[in-house]
Amino acid sequence: RHLEDNFGIGTPTSINFTPLIKKHIDVLIGEYLGLEPDLKISCKDSKTVSNIMREKQLKINETVYKYLKSYLQNSIIPILLDNRELANNDPFIQAELDKLIADTEESFTSEYEIAAQNILIYLRQSRNIDLKNKMRELFLDLLITGTCYYRVIPTENGENVSLEILNPLNTFIERNTNSYYLKDSYRAVIRKYMTKEEIINRYHDELTSEALESLDNDFHKNQAYFNSVFVRVPAANTEIRTDTGTILEGTSTGILGGLEVTPMLPFDETINGHRLLNTIPVYEVEWLEVNKKTGYLTRHEGVKIGNDIYITRGESKYVVRSSDYPSKCTLSVNGTFFLDKNGQPFSLILATSDLQDKYDMLLFYRDNLIASSGTVGEWLDLANVPEALGVEMPERIQKWLAWKKNGVAILDSSQEGQSLNTIFNGFDDTVKVQAIQAIQLAIQSVEQQASSITGVFQEKLGQIEQRDAVSNVQVGIKQSTLLTKQYFDAMDLMYKEVNYDMLNLAKIVFKKGLRGTIILGDKYAKLFTALPEHYTITDFDIHIEDSTRTYRDMEALKSVSPELIKAGLADSELVVNIFKAKNMNDLERYITRSMKSKKLENDQLMQLQQRIQQYEAQIQENQRQLEQLSSENKKLLNQIDKNSKENNNDCGYDSRNVNNNDYPNNIDNNIID
Secondary structure (H helix, E strand, O other), rough: HOOOOOOOOOOOOOOOOOOOOOHHHHHHHHHOOOOOOEEEEEEOHHHHHHHHHHHHHHHHHHHHHHHHHHHHHHHHHHHHOOOOOOOOOOOHHHHHHHHHHHHHHHHHOOHHHHHHHHHHHHHHOOOEEEEHHHHHHHHHHHHOOOOOEEEEOOOOOOOOOEEEEEOHHHEEEEEEOOOOOOOHHOOEEEEEEOOOHHHHHHHHHHHHHHEEEEEEEOHHHEEEEOOOOOOOOOOOOOOOOOOOOOEEOOOOOOOOOOOOOOOOOOEEEOOOEEEEEEOEEEEEEEEEEEEEOOEEEEEEEEEEEEEOEEEEEEEOOHHHOOOOOOOOOOOEEEEEEEEEOOEOOOOOHHHHHHHHHHHHHHHHHHHHHHHHOOEEEEOOHHHOOOOHHOOOHHHOOOHHHHHHHHOOOOOOOOOOOOOOOOEEEEEEOOOHHHHHHHHHHHHHHHHHHHHHHOOOOOOHOOOOOOOOOOOHHHHHHHHHHOOOOOHHHHHHHHHHHHHHHHHHHHHHHHHOOOOEEEOOOOOOEEEEEEEEEHHHOOOOEEOOOOOOHHHHHEEEEEEEHHHHHHHOOOOOOOOHHEEEEHOOOHHHHHHHHHHHHHHHHHHHHHHHHHHHHHHHHHHHHHHHHHHHHHHHHHHHHHHHHHHHHHHHHHOOOOOOOHHHHHHHOOOOHHHOO
């Protein structure tokens, strides 16, 4: 029984679903999570640009003033010390001023850009927004369905920003074909399935007493009963039928979300054999209307709960308008379609659905072949089994097999009808290697065909064999990167749009300014204050570097860094900082800071070496002067001895036996000295 249940012996194996594309999608998402796109902010409205130009000029003037002030102070000190040589004018002063102005022009960042940059970093690090996980979910929707939807809305108290990822199956867009961005669409409907408690908690302030009573009394009327849960199928002209055989009205195929699908929902009750759906459909609707007198677009919002509860909100309070196009507004719902040439969203799952069927069938054939395989054996004539081995036939066969296994095949020639050919024509029911190899080659062919569609080759999946050359692996990874670059470009666009929408909503929810903390690495944090005059009335543009190119540049810098350390141009601690770097900016900052620190250290060492060389030269000069003075001193001592001897001979005294106090008064003191 154990073998039948676990290994299929006795019954053939069944067809199981083995995901074919999941590992491809996992590789793409894993690679995207390893990227950290860098955002750069610029201002585009004319008023802010004029203010920035004025602010930049004032910054340049201030920098030049500080430099000239420092230079003047350094020039006055030598004059006061009456050192005219040090007080000469520096011939390179004009060149230094030009360089200072050019550096300020290039590295200048206005308060408008700094405020917007700090707000975006603050929102990206917010636990409530959870941007990293939300972007992963958005990318997963894009790869699976070819669509992704999100909306940026204020929190319940209206004082913070919230990012909501919408389910593609429950989001309906009346798309504007004249715009690439879905936020420029005309209408959007978001369907949710909520319990009564969730509805009251979410819309309590907007529900009337009659609506609350209706929600309590008519709750079961709004519930739906289902025997089946319908799912999408890629085949054309597919009809969805109920258990009674009737065709559901309005059903069709396709990937556009929610048109005919009842998604899988939790069921926890059963009534008359039907599963009870304890949730109510809630539709949040928003649409654009134009004021015929002013020509301004306005966004209206409303909610429908069940069949008979409506919430009319009127014009939205959280609409951001551009100073360039003040009459225009957009929906809060945004996203993108990854379209093919036919204008249909391109889904990796639907594009490889036929390959998935082949994959499951081939795995079934392989496993069923193994499950149905036997062993090598022999035919045994029961009439010729020796009766001496036992009374019952099973006992005889077991004993005969036991003796034969030990090398003795018992034969009873006295038994009636016995012949010498008791065992003949053996059989072989084992699986041949060629059969398994043929099916395995077919499975590999399906996997390669799937890789050619998704763009994720076996080198990217890590399915590298020992016979594969390093150059071939590198080429395969490079080709896979080029083919999947379109997915990452679409996500770069979504990442930019998400940050742009959050920054625009921040102009309203943070209209009094924002003070917060930004985490910088593991040890550092920065407190910032974004004043409202620097971002609430400014039109911003958000620029994002190509994430794949950024990833490539990061890998190149990481490979060059050990060479910098070996050449003595960077500190060894750079290796640790490289692993901590999360984006290109962090990596550049670590490398630049390490190179500057090492350069300063090398300059100091060079100065110390020059001083040592100067000291050594000074010591050698002092030694030479000492030797010269010693030589002169020796000559003087010899001269003194010689003069003393001559004076002693002239006076009749022996200088060796006379004390200094016994010298005659008429001896010249100069000679004595």
